[in-house]
Amino acid sequence: MLLGICCIATALSLDNSITQTDLLLHEAENLQQNLASKEKIVQSYLSNNDKLNELKAFKKNEQLSLNFINTYRDNGINVLVYKNLVLDFWSSSRAFPQNINRLKEGASFQQLPNGYYEVIKKTSGAYVIIFLISVKTQFGIENQFLKNRIVPELFPSNSLDLATFTDKDTKEIFTINKEYLFPVKLSEEYSKNIYTTVQLWLWIVGLFSICLFVNSYCSWLAKKGFLFSATLILSVFFVAFRLTDLQFFWFNHQFNLEIFSPSIYAESEFLPSLGDLLLHVISLTWIVLFIYVHRYEYALPKWVVENKLAGILIHAFLLLITASIAFVIDDVFFGLINNSKINFDITNIINLGWISWISILILCLVWFLVFLFVNIFIEVTKQFKVSNKSRLVLFLVMLIGYFIYKLSTDFNVFFLVYALFLFVIGWNNYIQHRKFSIGVYAILFLCIAFLTSLKYTKFIDIKERNNRKGIAIKLENTDDPKVINSINSFELHIPTDSVVVNYFKNPESIKTFSFHNYITKKYLDGYLSRFEYKIFEYNNQDSVLKKEESVPISKYKNLVLSGAFKTAETTYSYRINDTFGYQDYFGIIPIFDDKNLLGTLVIDLKSQSFDYNSHFPELLIEGKLKSDEDLSEYSFAFYKDNKLSIQSGKFTYPMINTVFKGAVDKVEFINESVQDVDYNHAVYKPDNAKIIVITKEKMPYVVRLATLSFFFLVFIIFGIVVYILLWFLKNMNSNKAGWFSINRYLMINANKILYKTRIQFSVVLSVVATLLIVGWTTFSYIKEEYLKQQKDSIREKVRKIQLLYEKQILNTDMISTDDQAEFDFNQFADINAAYLNLYDTNGDLKLTSLRKMYDYGIMGKKMGPVAFINLSLMQRSEFLNPTERIGSFTYAAAYAPIRNAQNKTIAYIGLPYYANEADYQAKIGLFINTLINIYALVFVLIGVLAVFLANQITNPLTFIQESIKRTKLGQKNQPIIWHRQDEIGLLIKEYNKMIAALEVSASKLARSERESAWREMAKQVAHEIKNPLTPLKLGVQLLEKSWKENDPNFEKKFASFNRSFIEQIDSLATIASEFSNFAKMPDTKLENLELLPVIEQAIAVFNSSDNVEIIVLNRTNKKVMVLGDKDQLLRTFNNLLKNAIEASESKATCAIKIRIINDEKQVYVEVEDNGKGIDTSLQDKIFVPNFTTKSSGTGLGLAFVKQAIENAGGTIDFTSLANQGTIFYLTFPLV
Structure with a gap:
């Protein structure tokens, strides 16, 4: 928490303390240093006569010149060498000063045609050396390749720009000789700098630390038993975090990140950007993951759990919620594709940007959420007394019901595969008890990959069809804004072009084809290059300017009066109305000399046979004029009166239309297969006579399969990464030694x-x-x-x-x-x-x-x-x-x-x-x-x-393992039958030899052990019987002596001896009974039984004893069933409780605590007393038969306990402290 507050406080203090002036000074200082380093390189040439002579020899020494170009040109340093004022050598053809005589000696700042440069001039005899250091590019056209900015070679950041005299907050840049060069200011993108980057990471670390603190606090509350309060606090925290951000947009306004731009993705007020969607999903994942970690601790009220009807209804309700989650996934995925400009073309993986991968990460997190939700719901339902058969019947009934409903609406396989996904998770939980299986997880990943690829294909198709629908409608009657922008541009410049004005003043001075070539190359390139053009010139009397002109201007003026519309945002241009399948514009541009009308220039533009793919270099297309639509995959056809007028693209259309039908003013889609290739046609009918068809090849099945494999691979990688992260977090939290424990764990388990x-x-x-x-x-x-x-x-x-x-x-x-x-x-x-x-x-x-x-x-x-x-x-x-x-x-x-x-x-x-x-x-x-x-x-x-x-x-090997597992001493072990003579066959042959020899050895060993056991038993029995026989013999001798001597107290002595004899005989009976019970141990009857009633039955025997207090802490979340012998387990707990009471005789009160907890596979029972404990030197022998710490007894009690627990497949261990008590730890596998 402290770390989070410190990080956020530091970020806020940076934001408040680092002003724009500080930022400007910092960035300008970096620029100054970078420029100085380049100036030092230049000075190293100009101040050294040897290097200066190298510059003069560049024209004659190609190796020197090429070395210089390769070393410095990409660094933004270029040199021009003039000899007798004639350019003798140049290291770059980027820019050249027009008049070098006007350049002063030394450094100066100059604007050249394509940018700003620091120009350093040195005259040496007949030579003039000019170094150009690029400062800022300033192109007449700006696009993705040509950017008007301070060059990256000088200043990588985009936070500075050159300042003008009207700018206020500026910083001057000087040469290394302190000569003024130019001022700089913060650019419009100044927010992206080192300080904002540091602030961003401080905010991220700070918020993450606070989230970790809140999570730790809630985990602490959960351990204290306040689980629902902890869940509520964590949920309120994340909901408040997201709602405040949605209300105030503080995270986006603070950093202006692209991921929070609504131009990329926006769906609603709740989902205004991709960044908000990501934060929503991360917050929800955190909450659900917290619930998932504590899923075993959520307990429903007992009356609900025991009500079977309530269990069925809650099962059905949770199934409905799970089904509704599928619709949420559907909406999220649909929004990511259709309500965004995100590139989701996963068939072109290398062109996927980081925004695209963020979207794919969101999909992975959404499916991870579904997996967590389903597992949480399953753990909740396990508390009910509902059989797996009833669960399956309910699942199938709801599935069949929804199946029938979908058959009558829009059937698709999505819900069937989703049902399979839920069924596999349920099978793994209810039947396999969450046993890890590669096959199960492979099916799960395959299901979600199939579902995602299915929806991806569908939504991409919907988006593409909507795009085609828009194109079809636009083709019919809409002006292209980029064409209008280009026309408006040449309207503004042609009337003032000196070449055009001079041509109209003196038509014979320039040949017509040269004039047309000039107009074409200067004004009709770029976005207008796809138009066919005609250029006509007329004098101020509306007559043709030259004889070769044959089209009267009246043709165009008549079109203005009827048949043409004035194009928006232009002054002199019109669009002909009755065109179909192409665009036809013309401009009637008056040419003036001052205020005198010289004539009229008419430019007629007609789009070529519908081809939107201009071959003009992208380099020379203004960025705002570049088309956003990629129409290269489309084919087009225009039908008029069902006859083909124009077509373009790969698809071959019929001359007479008999296929493409549709309603007027609607776009309909038709599928068609031609030569085993599937196509989809978008058919738009503006009126009864016209039809526009846009055709696209449907996504091949190979591509669909590649989509499935892509998502499958992505989900597997995501699953592995999530597993590793959760594993590390778990081990880092549970091990104080941290990395050392993790490394030790990895080393130990590598051999497993x-x-x-x-x-x-x-x-x-x-x-x-x-x-x-x-x-x-x-x-x-x-x-x-x-x-x-x-x-x-x-x-x-x-x-x-x-x-x-x-x-x-x-x-x-x-x-x-x-x-x-x-x-x-x-x-x-x-x-x-x-x-x-x-x-x-x-x-x-x-x-x-x-x-x-x-x-x-x-x-x-x-x-x-x-x-x-x-x-x-x-x-x-x-x-x-x-x-x-x-x-x-x-x-x-x-x-x-x-x-x-x-x-x-x-x-x-x-x-x-x-x-x-x-x-x-x-x-x-x-x-x-x-x-x-x-x-x-x-x-x-x-x-x-x-x-x-x-x-x-x-x-x-598995077969051999199972055979070895069944191998037991003293029983007839069957040999393994293997017909192949391979390495496994040799292994099995040796195994068969071994069990044959083992039977012989086992027989001998059993005989020896029986003899040894009987000897030991006889010795122990003799010892135990001798103890009561000695007082019996002595008593008989004393009684005989009193009889012979007629002792007057004979009657009293006889009664005393009689009682002693009876006690000793009872002792002999007890010894015989205990040895008999121990001898009967192999007679074990295993059965499925509930453990808790057995413990309660044992407690009932001792609970009424004086000064004995037995407390049971039952923390199990379900009925605990084990496989064991009921009588042996009862005797086990009787023995443990009796020992605990006997060990506490010296205490005022015997306090016994019995704790019962369980996990998915085992139940753990702890029996704790407050007795005198077991001496450390005796603890190793506590379970050995015949060993006892008491003055009386056979020492068989705990040996019996250990044997009984092991018969049930469990284990027993203990810890003991002198005068504090002993705790026995019992573990039983769950059925």
Whole structure:
């Protein structure tokens, strides 16, 4: 508790004491140190003449230059070497200052096209050395690859941003020479820093410690007998914890964690986020686990327990609760899939994020809760006097009733498998008495895996169908917001574009195709690249601007008047209304020079044959414009008047529709099997003439099986982890020595592992190790092979492009960059389906088919330095760089020299393959997922096979074990019959020889033991008889003497001797009786009997004695039945009570306490007295026949007790302290 309070107090004090200013100073100091370390690297080059000369020699020494690039480029340090103001060497093509003469000597802070840099300049003769240290990226486009932030190489945290002059709380950053560079401020994500991380963990440790304290307090209360109060306190604590969090959202507001975001998952006010669901489940699990640990101690009132009708009704009620839990599981799982954006594609395991695994953990905890609930309910029902037969009948009646109900509604196998799950748990508890069995738990795990995979398949299908329904409705008449956003963007920029304005001022200055190419590359790339386009220009009189324009502007103006709708959020654009299966937009954009209308630009956009998969690089698509929908698995068809208008995708649709029917304005789903492949069609009918069909292949049965194996494996791993955690907690709590005791326990029990278990473990471990090795080897080989194939493909393609382009410019000595050349180059790139860059021999970019990359300043207009060094300095015929980077985007790029007819290199062509990383990840991901799913299934099968093989191998050993168990001395032991001549056969042969020899030895031993026993018995009998005979002989002699002497007191002496003779004769009778009873011990009649009445019968004999107080503490929770001889057990307790009373004769009161407790397998009886105790030196002989601590007696009492208890299969032990008393511990196995 103290630890929890201290942790939370520390977290709160950190939150209150660490202000934003403190955080800013701390983070800025880290940034300052990181920047200083980079500046020191730069200064080590600029202040050292030898290293400065190395920089100047970079162009001539490729090894030095490549070493520098490999060492410092990824560290955010780049160098530009100018000779006579001409760029001589560059270590990165990321950014270049436009005018180096304007840069001051030393350090300065500059904004370049794609970000902010610390620029360090040094002039040395004809050379100008410029180092660029990346500070912040600032791209014109921002997405998952291009982030506008302080670069991670300089500052990994995202808590700082560059400040402007209007920002108030800022901190200045200086060079190592104390020159001012730039100010920084806390970014919007400043909450994610080292302090908040420390606070989060302090809160977690603190809350966990408080929970442990409350749990310990409740456990202490439970031990004191206040079990219901303890349960109530623990429940109130966790309920209060969750309700206060739901009311005030203090945990989420404190840390703003992603797991508490409603955008990921939200279902209701009670379940506003995934984090809240997780905390709900953890809290409930804690409460239920507490109840489960103390389940044996919950006792119902006696009148309820003894009422059979009440028992049946409570059984039925608990079964109904258990059944209702299934509906709760159903709702939780449905919400996790359908009310969330969580990636639940378990067929693609490597792409599952941590949020997905948290959801799977919640499912595991929910099933764990079900298991605990069912076991608790079973323990409650065990208190009733209801037979297992009655329980089974009740279970079957309720199951059949629900089965009949489901037949009339929506029958599925879920409730049958769930019933099997409950039946197996009940069988294990009621019949097997919770005996651990791998088979039982395998069935349980298989049941919950089957149930989970069944619901997973169903709910994923429901979510996917709802998604298709939304797509179908959206396709009919809804504007795509991302298209509208892109149109609005070019509407804003085209009217002010100087190239566009100059074209309208002087149309003849620019060729039409060049102008169209400019518009296309600058404004119609990205999300609009999937549209076909037409561009028309008109003058201020609405006449065509050039003769080649043939479409009058009146066509579009008439569409504005009728047949088109104004698109929302745009100024000049419209959507044609009567399109079906495609989207058709056009924009009528006026072009002004100041306020003078120069003309009108019309852009007509028509979506291509329904293809939502743009081939434009993701790198250049604005993050907010990227489509959230993956439609690659869908096929589409558009029917008009039952005739196919447009189709796309893998599925082949009929030309005339006779299959797809449905009601107007509704989406209906139809299943169809084509060539043994099952498909599902979503059919949407906007009106009587139009039909939209979206088709998806149904989940194959192989995938369903992989889903089952995945969940089965996950649940097994979860079960093992939970078992280990609970085992460690139990041992840490019960052993003061802690880890030492656990280690000792593991060492001792390692030798107790069954041979069968060792075989199972060895088989599974061998196969798993083999599969892992083979899998890793296969993965490594496939990975390398695919990378090799990918590189070979890129090389082959760049060679082909190289040859084709050389043919195109065969007689050219130089590269042209005019409009025609640019148009031809773009056409060449399109024909070869590639993005291409053309560089001159100095590495300067001349032509590109992806203008936006350079117009946005994402890349500098220079060739990659490594490629330039390899082609220019090292004179290689081609070069492939598999790890070129833009932001966090990695791609491969191939380069080759372009030669003219004289075999002279006049340019270099670059082929950036932006899809290589995506292709690689997709194919490797598919392979890994397939491998994991197959291995998951194989692991399951191997586990089952290991159990089967181990049983087959160890069955003979089990058979031999049972035979040896039945082997007894003095009886006829049957030899084992074994027909195989294997190792087991040899073992059995030796065993048969052994029992034959054993019979002979047993016969001799029995004879010897009988003779020895009779000798010992005769000696003891003689000794015991001699004791009373001596006074008898003496008395007779004295009586004879008195008779002869006529003693006057003869009558009195005769009466005295008579009484003495009778006492001695009685003593002889007692001796004879006790030896007779001991001799009769083998005559044991075992029967099932209730132990408590036997103890009560023994107590009744002595309870009426003076100064004797016998207290019985009965803590059993059920009827205690044992297998024993009733008479022997009664004599046993009579003997123990008699000994206790005799040992307490010196005490004023004899206090005897009898404690009776039980667990699942045994009953424990303690008999405690307050007598004089047993001397330490005599304790080892207490159960030896003929030994006694009393002055009289035969010493057979406790020997008889020990024999009687062992006959009942039990054990007896004792502890004793001098003058304090003795406690006898009796243990009996339960029937």
